[in-house]
Amino acid sequence: MAFVSQAVDRVFKMNVEMMGLQLLLPEIFVLTMACIVLVLDLFLHDRNRVVTYGLSQLTLFGALALVIALADGDSHTAMFGTYVADPMASLAKAFVMLVVFAVFLYSKDYLRQRDLFKGEYYVLGLFGVLGMMVMISAHSYLTLYLGLELLSLSLYAMVAFHRDSGVASEAAMKYFVLGALASGMLLYGMSLIYGITGSLNIAEVAASIGAMAELELALIFALSFVVLGLAFKLGAVPFHMWIPDVYHGAPTCVTLFIGSAPKIAAFAMAMRLLAESLGGVQADWGGMLAILAVLSLAVGNVIAIAQANLKRMLAYSTISHVGFLLLGILSGTVEGYASALFYAITYAIMAAAAFGMIILLSRTGFEADTLEDFKGLNARSPWHAFLMLLVMFSMAGVPPTVGFYAKLAVIQAVVGVDLLWLALVAVFFSIIGAFYYLRVVKLMYFDEPLDSQPLEYGTDMHVAISVNGLAILLLGLFPGALMSACMAAMGL
Amino acid sequence: MLENYLPILVFIGIGVVIGAIAIAVGFLLGPHKPDSEKNSPYECGFEAFEDSRMKFDVRYYLVAILFIIFDLEIAFLFPWAIVLEDIGLFGFLAMVLFLGILVIGFIYEWKKGALEWE
Numbered sequence: 001m002a003f004v005s006q007a008v009d010r011v012f013k014m015n016v017e018m019m020g021l022q023l024l025l026p027e028i029f030v031l032t033m034a035c036i037v038l039v040l041d042l043f044l045h046d047r048n049r050v051v052t053y054g055l056s057q058l059t060l061f062g063a064l065a066l067v068i069a070l071a072d073g074d075s076h077t078a079m080f081g082t083y084v085a086d087p088m089a090s091l092a093k094a095f096v097m098l099v100v101f102a103v104f105l106y107s108k109d110y111l112r113q114r115d116l117f118k119g120e121y122y123v124l125g126l127f128g129v130l131g132m133m134v135m136i137s138a139h140s141y142l143t144l145y146l147g148l149e150l151l152s153l154s155l156y157a158m159v160a161f162h163r164d165s166g167v168a169s170e171a172a173m174k175y176f177v178l179g180a181l182a183s184g185m186l187l188y189g190m191s192l193i194y195g196i197t198g199s200l201n202i203a204e205v206a207a208s209i210g211a212m213a214e215l216e217l218a219l220i221f222a223l224s225f226v227v228l229g230l231a232f233k234l235g236a237v238p239f240h241m242w243i244p245d246v247y248h249g250a251p252t253c254v255t256l257f258i259g260s261a262p263k264i265a266a267f268a269m270a271m272r273l274l275a276e277s278l279g280g281v282q283a284d285w286g287g288m289l290a291i292l293a294v295l296s297l298a299v300g301n302v303i304a305i306a307q308a309n310l311k312r313m314l315a316y317s318t319i320s321h322v323g324f325l326l327l328g329i330l331s332g333t334v335e336g337y338a339s340a341l342f343y344a345i346t347y348a349i350m351a352a353a354a355f356g357m358i359i360l361l362s363r364t365g366f367e368a369d370t371l372e373d374f375k376g377l378n379a380r381s382p383w384h385a386f387l388m389l390l391v392m393f394s395m396a397g398v399p400p401t402v403g404f405y406a407k408l409a410v411i412q413a414v415v416g417v418d419l420l421w422l423a424l425v426a427v428f429f430s431i432i433g434a435f436y437y438l439r440v441v442k443l444m445y446f447d448e449p450l451d452s453q454p455l456e457y458g459t460d461m462h463v464a465i466s467v468n469g470l471a472i473l474l475l476g477l478f479p480g481a482l483m484s485a486c487m488a489a490m491g492l
Numbered sequence: 493m494l495e496n497y498l499p500i501l502v503f504i505g506i507g508v509v510i511g512a513i514a515i516a517v518g519f520l521l522g523p524h525k526p527d528s529e530k531n532s533p534y535e536c537g538f539e540a541f542e543d544s545r546m547k548f549d550v551r552y553y554l555v556a557i558l559f560i561i562f563d564l565e566i567a568f569l570f571p572w573a574i575v576l577e578d579i580g581l582f583g584f585l586a587m588v589l590f591l592g593i594l595v596i597g598f599i600y601e602w603k604k605g606a607l608e609w610e
Binding site for chain 1: 495593596597604
């Protein structure tokens with residue numbers, strides 16, 4: 001009897017310890033489903049591969065439902081304080097699910113046409129999603145690093161997915177080596193902070209820095225490594241060299257994945273690291289981010305003009321958008337953080353649509369990834385030309401698309417902390433950047449098509465890209481709901 | 493202070509003696525039939541001296557990767573087994589979960605034919 005009561009006691013204690021596990025339900029669900037999909041896919045014949053695709057989409061849908069069901073507007077920690085579920089996490093995760101849903105859908109036909117329709121793409125994608133979720137909800141440096149590595153390792157493998165492609169292998173190698181270097185930098189900074197504050201927990205690090213009578217020089221040293229690692233992962237100049245090669249070399253469906261949802265997760269990582277744990281040294285990292293932001297805006301916008309390859313052009317455009325994202329973060333105010341979150345989410349939606357259009361125009365044995373391929377799109381398909389026009393206008397920041405509102409919110413936040421010169425720099429380079437976006441529009445509407453073959457796409461693709469393109473317009477016309485959700489996520 | 497290191501000295505002494513005994517016994521009692529193959533340095537099935545830029549079969553890497561995974565698993569299992577009494581059912585289930593995920597990876601590699609040499 002004593003043994004039984006002891007066992008019951010133990011189980012009870014275990015339950016107490018495991019309390020908070022219900023907060024992790026979305027992550028647990030995605031992990032379980034990813035494992036199920038992985039094993040199930042082994043036993044599927046190639047012609048039934050669509051089951052893998054369906055289950056992956058179902059997983060995202062289920063995880064989205066769980067994230068929404070668990071969001072209660074409060075902040076809770078779980079797993080001994082290493083995991084946090086707060087409004088920012090819920091919002092970011094929900095949009096990660098939505099964007100990846102679109103990514104998987106766009107990729108299906110592209111993979112099929114290239115004989116790459118394998119379960120591994122979806123399994124790696126799901127593990128990448130899990131990594132993003134862990135990053136977004138990290139409340140300890142270790143959790144953050146774990147999520148980041150899970151995402152990065154999945155992405156390295158996905159870039160190398162097309163085994164026979166030389167450029168893809170080269171891109172994967174560069175991405176892997178530079179990514180590993182960046183992880184090392186980040187980890188070094190984290191370990192120094194651990195040495196200074198004696199904790200890896202984000203709240204405890206923040207409290208420890210807040211209690212310091214005088215800031216230690218070592219802390220600034222550690223901070224610079226953290227910022228450096230972060231800049232590498234975000235692709236801010238001068239740590240941007242991997243972005244063009246990876247975007248260009250990877251299969252378009254993988255570029256689509258890398259270029260969209262991970263930006264939201266990277267924003268969340270920057271928030272957890274800089275704003276939440278190192279908020280006490282905001283003056284120092286604000287200055288570092290200002291340099292990175294100005295350089296990113298300048299280099300990204302100017303070099304993009306010289307690109308003939310659309311994927312490469314969008315890679316440089318990403319770099320310039322990262323500059324805007326950093327502007328929102330460096331302002332250090334709640335409005336700034338909210339505007340940066342808004343920017344990250346809308347950028348992910350725009351990037352999904354932009355790469356989705358490249359996929360839509362491509363077909364078996366033909367990659368529509370140069371500017372030439374978009375010539376005269378209006379004559380071939382006015383509706384798709386219009387969608388691409390919306391995407392380009394939004395990236396350039398032309399009203400009434402959402403890109404305009406996102407840029408406006410960030411600039412307002414920067415002006416709000418009296419950094420007028422930064423706002424002017426941002427506007428100046430946006431005007432330069434408008435040139436290469438509008439050039440695509442000019443090619444589509446005023447040039448003769450080089451390619452007269454009709455576009456090949458499925459109904460699902462057509463519907464999804466239409467919804468995606470119209471979302472850019474609608475969010476621009478009615479930005480209030482998403483903006484107030486972002487404000488609420490930052491506790492305003 | 494120094495006497496704290498006495499056990500280490502004893503260990504080193506015992507280690508040297510055991511090693512010496514093993515070599516000496518083999519040298520004294522073993523049969524001696526040397527040939528050129530036996531006298532050449534042994535290096536995991538490769539020629540000891542040749543161009544280092546030779547091609548490796550990719551399967552070697554695969555085996556190495558698989559080895560590392562299960563090697564790390566053992567590295568986790570030992571400390572876990574020692575403190576199992578203290579971490580209780582929660583710790584036990586955590587390890588079961590970890591092993592379960594590892595098994596899924598194992599099923600994957602098995603079905604993909606990574607374990608078949610030819």
